[in-house]
Amino acid sequence: MKFVAGYLLLYLATLAVLVRYEQFDFVEPLFALVLMGGGFTLIAWLLTRRSEPLPVSEPRRGILPYLLVVTAFVTWGLGALPESQPLRDVLAMATKLLVFVAVPWILFDRAKPLLRMNRRDWIVTAAMSAVLILFQFAFGRGPAVIADAHLPVGTLIAAVVFAFVWLAIEAGLVEEYFFRRLLQTRLESLTRSRAGGIVITALLFGLVHAPGLYLRPSHTGEDFAGPPSLLFAIGYAIVILSPAASSSASYGRALATSRS
Numbered sequence: 001m002k003f004v005a006g007y008l009l010l011y012l013a014t015l016a017v018l019v020r021y022e023q024f025d026f027v028e029p030l031f032a033l034v035l036m037g038g039g040f041t042l043i044a045w046l047l048t049r050r051s052e053p054l055p056v057s058e059p060r061r062g063i064l065p066y067l068l069v070v071t072a073f074v075t076w077g078l079g080a081l082p083e084s085q086p087l088r089d090v091l092a093m094a095t096k097l098l099v100f101v102a103v104p105w106i107l108f109d110r111a112k113p114l115l116r117m118n119r120r121d122w123i124v125t126a127a128m129s130a131v132l133i134l135f136q137f138a139f140g141r142g143p144a145v146i147a148d149a150h151l152p153v154g155t156l157i158a159a160v161v162f163a164f165v166w167l168a169i170e171a172g173l174v175e176e177y178f179f180r181r182l183l184q185t186r187l188e189s190l191t192r193s194r195a196g197g198i199v200i201t202a203l204l205f206g207l208v209h210a211p212g213l214y215l216r217p218s219h220t221g222e223d224f225a226g227p228p229s230l231l232f233a234i235g236y237a238i239v240i241l242s243p244a245a246s247s248s249a250s251y252g253r254a255l256a257t258s259r260s
Helices: 002-022 027-048 066-080 087-108 119-139 142-149 153-191 194-208 210-215 230-257
Strands: none
Touching (some): 002 194, 002 230, 027 119, 027 230, 066 087, 066 210, 119 142, 153 194, 194 210, 194 230, 210 230
8 A cells, every 4th residue: 555655645746736836727637546546446456356366477677777768769759750641650550569569578578478368358358448438428529529520330330440459559559568568567576566566657657758748749649738848747747647557557457367
């Protein structure tokens, strides 16, 4: 619990500083903390509370310094890609697979790829997916944008399938492999705490994006009113990005522990 308590203290202190010096609205980050950081984590725990963790070999040393490479890539590498579409998206996918998956797997991973999913894996995945879809319908803008587009049924189905496959690779494989399989596993071993691995990984995931939020905000996809200050970028990474990362980390751990 000390890691969770420490995270909450850091989170609230950061939020207080943002409210005081950046006139930051505290409603959205507290909502993200309670619903995504707390609610999704609780659901993942409930789904797997009676399961045993999957034995996973510890990655080789060096994964923490490699975070500097990842940070530099997120900050400058993606910004150097051409602006024309769809070339930019294709190159972004290829370079992300290289930086987040291929190179770390060669340098740090001792495990063979584990691609099989058993029945309980599918149950956990379906349950968490349903929760996320309900969350999007309740609070997200995506369903409204899709409804306003008035797409034919066939086009809509094809778009959903394509988007699912694309995001499964770009967000699922790219981010989850590096931050969950490698970084979180290593941090759990170093802290000797599952909660410590989740909390520190969530913070690092958010902070890796801070330089890009400050130096190249137009490439981050975040909707800022103007160029953010360095304080705002770091604070935003902690109070907005890290709760989402913690829920993802908890789901990754939930899926791993379901394979008993």
